[in-house]
Amino acid sequence: MTRWGASVSALNDPHERHRVLVVDDQTLTAKYLANSVVHRSDLELVGTAFSLAEGLTLLNDTQPRIVLVDLGLPDGSGLELLKAASRASWPCDGLVVTVFGDEASVFSAIRAGARGYILKSSGIEHIGQQIAMLIEGGSPMSPIIARSVLSLVANANIDPSPSRADAVTLTPRESEVLSLIARGYKRAEIATMLAIAIGTVGNHINSVYRKLEVRSNTEAVAKATQIGVI
Amino acid sequence: MTAETFRTFGLVTVYTVALTFLLLGIDRLIQPSPGLVVHVSEGTKCASDFREKTEFRSCLDGSALTRTPLPDQSLKPDNDTLSPIHYRFVVTGPLAPGHLKAVYFPKTTHLIDIVLNNQVVVSLPSFDSASDAPWPRPDLFPLPPDAWQPEINTFDILVADNAKGETTLAPFMVGDLEALVRERRTRIWITSTLGQLSFVLMVIIAMSAAGLRMARGDRTFNWLIVAALSGTLFTARFAFPDTPLPALEWAKLSDIAQRVFGVTCAIFFLRMVKVRNNLFERSYLGYSFITILIIIIAPAAHFQVLSDIMNFGLLLPAMIFMGLFWMNKHALGHANNQIVLFFFSLIVATGPAIYWSSDSNTVSLVIQQLVPLLMVAIAFWIILGQVIASITAYEQLNKTLEHRIAEKSNELSATYAELAESRRAEAVIKERERIMMELHDGVGGHLVNALAYLRAGGDDRKVLQASLEDGLSDLSLAVDSLTDVESVATLLGMLRTRLEPLLAANGIAFRWNVEDDPQVPHDGASRNIHILRIIQEAVTNVIKHANASEIEIRTTSFSICVCDNGRGITAARERLKPDASSGYGISTMAQRARELGARLDVQDRKAGCCVTLSWKRTEEDSIRPQKDEV
Numbered sequence: 137m138t139r140w141g142a143s144v145s146a147l148n149d150p151h152e153r154h155r156v157l158v159v160d161d162q163t164l165t166a167k168y169l170a171n172s173v174v175h176r177s178d179l180e181l182v183g184t185a186f187s188l189a190e191g192l193t194l195l196n197d198t199q200p201r202i203v204l205v206d207l208g209l210p211d212g213s214g215l216e217l218l219k220a221a222s223r224a225s226w227p228c229d230g231l232v233v234t235v236f237g238d239e240a241s242v243f244s245a246i247r248a249g250a251r252g253y254i255l256k257s258s259g260i261e262h263i264g265q266q267i268a269m270l271i272e273g274g275s276p277m278s279p280i281i282a283r284s285v286l287s288l289v290a291n292a293n294i295d296p297s298p299s300r301a302d303a304v305t306l307t308p309r310e311s312e313v314l315s316l317i318a319r320g321y322k323r324a325e326i327a328t329m330l331a332i333a334i335g336t337v338g339n340h341i342n343s344v345y346r347k348l349e350v351r352s353n354t355e356a357v358a359k360a361t362q363i364g365v366i
Numbered sequence: 367m368t369a370e371t372f373r374t375f376g377l378v379t380v381y382t383v384a385l386t387f388l389l390l391g392i393d394r395l396i397q398p399s400p401g402l403v404v405h406v407s408e409g410t411k412c413a414s415d416f417r418e419k420t421e422f423r424s425c426l427d428g429s430a431l432t433r434t435p436l437p438d439q440s441l442k443p444d445n446d447t448l449s450p451i452h453y454r455f456v457v458t459g460p461l462a463p464g465h466l467k468a469v470y471f472p473k474t475t476h477l478i479d480i481v482l483n484n485q486v487v488v489s490l491p492s493f494d495s496a497s498d499a500p501w502p503r504p505d506l507f508p509l510p511p512d513a514w515q516p517e518i519n520t521f522d523i524l525v526a527d528n529a530k531g532e533t534t535l536a537p538f539m540v541g542d543l544e545a546l547v548r549e550r551r552t553r554i555w556i557t558s559t560l561g562q563l564s565f566v567l568m569v570i571i572a573m574s575a576a577g578l579r580m581a582r583g584d585r586t587f588n589w590l591i592v593a594a595l596s597g598t599l600f601t602a603r604f605a606f607p608d609t610p611l612p613a614l615e616w617a618k619l620s621d622i623a624q625r626v627f628g629v630t631c632a633i634f635f636l637r638m639v640k641v642r643n644n645l646f647e648r649s650y651l652g653y654s655f656i657t658i659l660i661i662i663i664a665p666a667a668h669f670q671v672l673s674d675i676m677n678f679g680l681l682l683p684a685m686i687f688m689g690l691f692w693m694n695k696h697a698l699g700h701a702n703n704q705i706v707l708f709f710f711s712l713i714v715a716t717g718p719a720i721y722w723s724s725d726s727n728t729v730s731l732v733i734q735q736l737v738p739l740l741m742v743a744i745a746f747w748i749i750l751g752q753v754i755a756s757i758t759a760y761e762q763l764n765k766t767l768e769h770r771i772a773e774k775s776n777e778l779s780a781t782y783a784e785l786a787e788s789r790r791a792e793a794v795i796k797e798r799e800r801i802m803m804e805l806h807d808g809v810g811g812h813l814v815n816a817l818a819y820l821r822a823g824g825d826d827r828k829v830l831q832a833s834l835e836d837g838l839s840d841l842s843l844a845v846d847s848l849t850d851v852e853s854v855a856t857l858l859g860m861l862r863t864r865l866e867p868l869l870a871a872n873g874i875a876f877r878w879n880v881e882d883d884p885q886v887p888h889d890g891a892s893r894n895i896h897i898l899r900i901i902q903e904a905v906t907n908v909i910k911h912a913n914a915s916e917i918e919i920r921t922t923s924f925s926i927c928v929c930d931n932g933r934g935i936t937a938a939r940e941r942l943k944p945d946a947s948s949g950y951g952i953s954t955m956a957q958r959a960r961e962l963g964a965r966l967d968v969q970d971r972k973a974g975c976c977v978t979l980s981w982k983r984t985e986e987d988s989i990r991p992q993k994d995e996v
Binding site: 283287 | 835838841842845846849850851853855856858859860861862863867878880881883919
């Protein structure tokens with residue numbers, strides 16, 4: 137709770153620049169992502185890492201507000217970094233960096249604790265915008281991810297075994313929002329259709345992301361403990 | 367003669383003899399009301415002839431009375447005239463005085479007069495008025511109390527001897543009226559009830575046999591039909607005592623029917639155990655024919671003797687029949703055939719048993735009437751055996767069939783599984799080929815373009831960037847197509863997120879109306895590629911040519927529309943060169959639509975143009991109201 141409370145307090149301070157860490161093994165991409173951060177006055181680049189080990193060390197040392205993570209790192213999976221970020225003692229949100237934003241790569245990242253995704257092919261301004269949006273409480277969610285979450289919930293209803301680690305239950309409003317996202321509607325359109333504020337739509341999405349995160353993953357906790365994050 | 371045959375005939379003979387003695391024993395054992403009733407089975411007979419009833423007395427006075435046991439077997443009936451016979455019986459018994467007494471004849475002869483101690487008990491006016499019942503029914507006559515003497519009583523009985531053996535004076539009873547009334551009632555009830563029961567069963571057998579004959583086309587049942595019909599004749603004699611046919615005719619008809627019944631039953635039962643012995647059948651048929659002839663034409667004077675001889679002669683075919691039947695009993699299919707042999711032997715044994723029985727009480731008469739019932743029981747038993755055998759064979763056949771069907775089904779399903787597997791594999795290969803083709807033509811094409819541009823010395827960054835962006839866009843589309851998500855609406859949503867930056871760069875906005883998820887007949891990656899490519903192409907056309915500010919994407923459950931508010935396709939075409947009149951990739955879009963089993967329509971509206979991809983509505987869609995159509 138304190139974590140999210142801190143996040144809200146950070147939002148309320150207009151002078152604070154949000155610290156961003158970039159982790160990607162492809163040098164050009166890493167530089168491109170770093171550039172998109174440097175371009176914005178409200179963001180501060182605290183470092184660029186090219187491997188998992190380097191990323192974990194930087195994460196611990198720089199304590200960034202946002203960490204952009206590529207999944208395919210040479211010495212391990214970016215998922216480890218996302219897990220570490222979600223368990224960090226300071227407010228820290230992980231974003232997965234992907235070429236396509238496809239289900240396979242993004243969904244596992246979300247379950248590891250990522251708060252959304254950023255497409256590598258997006259323009260520099262767009263990437264900066266998305267990072268800023270995330271901090272303001274607007275995690276991006278693609279139609280495919282929304283559809284996958286809905287089918288995950290439907291499957292859990294078919295097999296409501298309490299032992300399922302991936303069991304997720306949604307409120308009716310959350311289901312409604314996800315269903316509209318799955319059909320391609322944008323945040324503002326959804327807000328109009330449901331007669332709610334855009335921020336509320338973002339809150340629903342954030343809530344879904346939190347529910348999706350697999351917190352009981354002892355392996356992740358063990359790993360985080362091992363590298364000194366916790 | 368083999369040992370088997372010898373043993374069989376030995377067994378049959380032993381059975382028959384034993385059962386004859388058993389029946390005779392029962393007959394001797396069961397005597398009605400001892401102590402209250404005296405059996406009269408011996409008396410004297412007037413030997414002289416007389417023609418008028420008035421001569422009766424003179425005969426009595428004469429001294430020519432001969433000693434005669436009952437039943438009187440030495441009658442010499444005259445066929446032409448009524449010749450009365452006078453009997454005298456002296457009854458000495460310990461019967462207590464005081465009770466009402468009666469005389470009871472179990473088989474009524476053609477009685478004319480009964481006189482007790484010179485007092486008339488019954489007197490008929492003439493010989494002609496003698497009773498003429500269809501079967502010898504019992505008769506009971508109360509005795510005048512004052513005529514009865516305590517110690518010695520003399521009965522004078524006048525009998526009209528005008529027919530064959532039926533007129534024989536059977537042993538009779540004298541004694542307590544109440545006991546004799548009971549005796550008579552029992553006998554009448556048993557005889558007529560058994561007669562009626564036998565008659566009904568014979569009718570049922572005849573109908574069942576006719577039914578089986580028609581159903582199975584088996585001529586063997588003809589013999590059973592004849593047997594059962596003749597059975598109805600001789601059982602009718604006892605079942606319906608009030609028929610107008612005279613006693614003599616009834617007696618002859620009944621005899622003939624019994625002969626026919628015997629021979630047809632024997633042939634039927636043998637044929638049922640698959641025995642067709644022509645020598646036996648012809649001999650027995652011939653013998654029965656001669657017997658029937660004798661019954662019809664033999665003079666009454668010699669009838670009784672001939673009849674007895676012929677009846678005894680029946681024992682031989684009966685024994686042969688049983689032997690043949692027993693040796694082939696396995697054909698019946700029953701586990702227990704002993705019971706059939708027992709019943710046959712019992713039937714044969716009734717013949718000699720009746721002949722030698724005292725003929726004075728109900729037992730032997732009941733035995734006689736058991737014969738048709740026993741025959742019916744055997745017939746049912748055998749037919750039942752045949753039916754059970756048929757059902758068993760049918761079930762066996764069914765099991766075999768089921769087994770074979772199961773085997774064939776397994777083979778078939780295995781074949782189908784193989785076929786399905788190979789089809790699936792084939793489908794996977796085709797699907798892979800289509801996707802490879804898309805990647806090759808799309809991404810590959812853009813990369814080759816970029817490379818060719820660089821190699822040709824091109825250095826315009828924008829050209830290169832556009833080429834690479836297009837390649838990436840194509841790759842994104844392929845990746846989206848390969849997703850597990852089956853929803854077309856979600857695919858369109860993904861397309862929107864991919865196209866949105868492009869639209870924004872061109873100052874165009876989406877109007878998103880994806881209400882119903884389109885139900886496309888096919889599924890799979892190539893379906894997704896076709897749909898996405900068509901929509902992407904339509905949107906790209908709008909961006910490039912329409913000069914529009916808004917693109918509406920609208921779906922129903924059977925269509926996807928891409929509409930814009932631009933200048934319209936006709937106007938757009940006019941701006942192009944004549945040789946590109948069929949441009950905008952519409953023919954490629956139409957080709958993709960055909961592969962989807964869909965229709966592609968391109969229409970101008972008041973403002974802008976609509977590209978519609980539509981499927982045939984299923985029945986379910988037609989029933990559901992479409993709000994988009996309103």
